[in-house]
Amino acid sequence: MKGTVLVVDDSAMMRKVVLRILKMAELEFEAALEAGDGKEALALLRSNNVALIMCDINMPNMSGLQLLQQIKDEKLAVGVPIVMVTTENSEPQVREAILAGARGYIRKPFTVEHIKNNVKPLLAA
Amino acid sequence: MSESAAVLTSYRAKDFLSAENLDRADTVVTEIFKMMFDFDIQAMDLPSDACPPSQLDERTAIVGFSGSMRGSCQIRTSVLAAKSIASAMLGGVPVDDDDDSINDALGELCNMLAGGWKNRVPSLSSECALSPPTVISGHNYKVHMSKPSAKLSRRYQFDAHALHLTLYRENIEPAGT
Numbered sequence: 001m002k003g004t005v006l007v008v009d010d011s012a013m014m015r016k017v018v019l020r021i022l023k024m025a026e027l028e029f030e031a032a033l034e035a036g037d038g039k040e041a042l043a044l045l046r047s048n049n050v051a052l053i054m055c056d057i058n059m060p061n062m063s064g065l066q067l068l069q070q071i072k073d074e075k076l077a078v079g080v081p082i083v084m085v086t087t088e089n090s091e092p093q094v095r096e097a098i099l100a101g102a103r104g105y106i107r108k109p110f111t112v113e114h115i116k117n118n119v120k121p122l123l124a125a
Numbered sequence: 126m127s128e129s130a131a132v133l134t135s136y137r138a139k140d141f142l143s144a145e146n147l148d149r150a151d152t153v154v155t156e157i158f159k160m161m162f163d164f165d166i167q168a169m170d171l172p173s174d175a176c177p178p179s180q181l182d183e184r185t186a187i188v189g190f191s192g193s194m195r196g197s198c199q200i201r202t203s204v205l206a207a208k209s210i211a212s213a214m215l216g217g218v219p220v221d222d223d224d225d226s227i228n229d230a231l232g233e234l235c236n237m238l239a240g241g242w243k244n245r246v247p248s249l250s251s252e253c254a255l256s257p258p259t260v261i262s263g264h265n266y267k268v269h270m271s272k273p274s275a276k277l278s279r280r281y282q283f284d285a286h287a288l289h290l291t292l293y294r295e296n297i298e299p300a301g302t
Contacts, residue, residue, distance in 0.1 A: 010257070013214055013229035017161075020216050058255065087240025090251035107244075108237050109160040 001123070003051030004031040008041040008067065009085070010059045014108075018054050018085060025115035027052075027123070038062025038070065045076040052123060053077060055102075057086040057093065065093070068100035081122035085110070136194050136248050138275050141294045146246070147277055150290060153241035154281055157234065162213035166283035183264045184228065186235035189256035194249055196274060196294040198239035200231065206286030207231045232258030238290065272296055 005022065007015045015034045022028065033048060035041035037059045044050075053071075057064035064084055071077050083104035084097045094105055104118050140146075151168050158166040182204040190196045202210075204222060211220045211230035220226050235258050243249040270293060277292045 011229050011233050013211070013226050014233050016226075017214055058257065060257065087237050087244075087255065089240075089244050092251055108233075108240070109157045111160050 001027055001029045001051070003029055004033055004048060005029040005052045005054065006033045006035065006041060006044060006048075006050045007054045008035045008038065008059070008064065009054075009056040010036050011056075012036070014056065014085075021110065021112055021115055022054075022119070024112045025120065027115065027119060038064065038067035041067055042070055042074070042076070045071065046074075050077060050080055052119070053080060053082040054085050054119075055082060057084055057088055057097070065096055065100055068097065068102060072101050081119075083119055083122070136246075138294065138296060140248075141194070141292075142275055142277065146242075146292070147279060149245045150238075150242055150277065150279055150292065153238055153245065154279075154288075154290065157237050157241060158283055161234075161237070162210060164213065164283045166281050166288070169280040169282055169287075183262075184231050185261040185266075186228075186231040187259045187261070187268075188232075188235045188239040190239065190243065190249075190253050190294075191256065192249075192254050193252035194243075194294055196270075196292065197268075198235060198242065199268070199291045199293070200235045200238060201289040201291075202231070203286060206283075206288060209284060209286060210234060228260040228262075232260050242292065268293075270295055 007018045009015045019032055029051065033044050035044055039062050055064045055067060068082065081103040082101060083106060084102045085106045085108060087108045089107050097105060103122050106114055106118055155166055158164040183201060184204055184207045185199060185201045188198045207227045207230065208220050211227045212218060214230045236255065239255050243253050272295045274293045274295050279290050281288045281290065
């Protein structure tokens with residue numbers, strides 16, 4: 001897969017898990033960037049072009065939803081699919097994420113099939 | 126009465142202590158262990174207040190609940206079991222005893238268990254938030270809640286390891302509800 005994926009999660013373990021499962025779902029990117037919170041992610045997005053963002057919601061310093069808003073405000077990653085990856089599945093939070101620009105939502109725990117069904121179509125579009 | 130107070134009283138101690146909540150915990154534990162680690166895990170039949178004595182070289186992960194239910198989800202297991210979980214999360218890559226990924230994996234597991242459990246309780250799903258996980262190394266500690274609490278406990282076994290799950294709920298409602 002061409003391009004770079006950005007994985008944003010405060011857990012280094014979950015970042016590795018996301019990258020491993022993307023690979024298993026035949027979504028191995030040329031390069032991968034990792035950020036431990038929203039601020040790190042913004043810094044990376046200001047100096048890199050990415051093809052996909054996989055983003056946790058509950059993070060210290062800046063939550064995933066605040067990050068989405070900031071990406072929108074700064075017009076970073078325009079047209080890039082952003083998929084939220086979280087243990088939360090409350091409707092208000094999903095709605096808020098979609099309104100802020102998320103294109104997909106995956107609940108932890110997730111499988112290769114979830115990635116194939118929910119992420120792959122976003123990249124093909 | 127505020128809206129949040131109305132929600133608080135809607136999830137009562139007797140609801141929390143229902144057998145349904147233990148079933149929910151079993152479902153979540155089984156699902157996560159299968160999906161994330163490909164482990165078969167089984168619940169051991171113990172009374173809800175049973176708490177096996179702690180052992181040396183243990184790790185405990187804690188995730189707090191706030192909102193319509195205050196309390197916590199705690200998982201306790203041996204370092205060996207935590208290593209096994211971390212390794213499985215990484216796709217079978219071995220991890221050392223002092224590897225940070227052991228704590229990270231246990232914290233994430235606790236986060237998924239807490240989230241998975243509360244998402245299955247209709248009155249908590251949207252009304253209860255999770256704290257970031259905290260991991261404790263060591264044994265022979267006591268957890269003191271600021272208020273009296275109800276708890277649900279379950280012991281599980283996977284791949285010759287034991288995992289102890291406890292859900293605490295602080296009693297924040299008026300007496301008699």
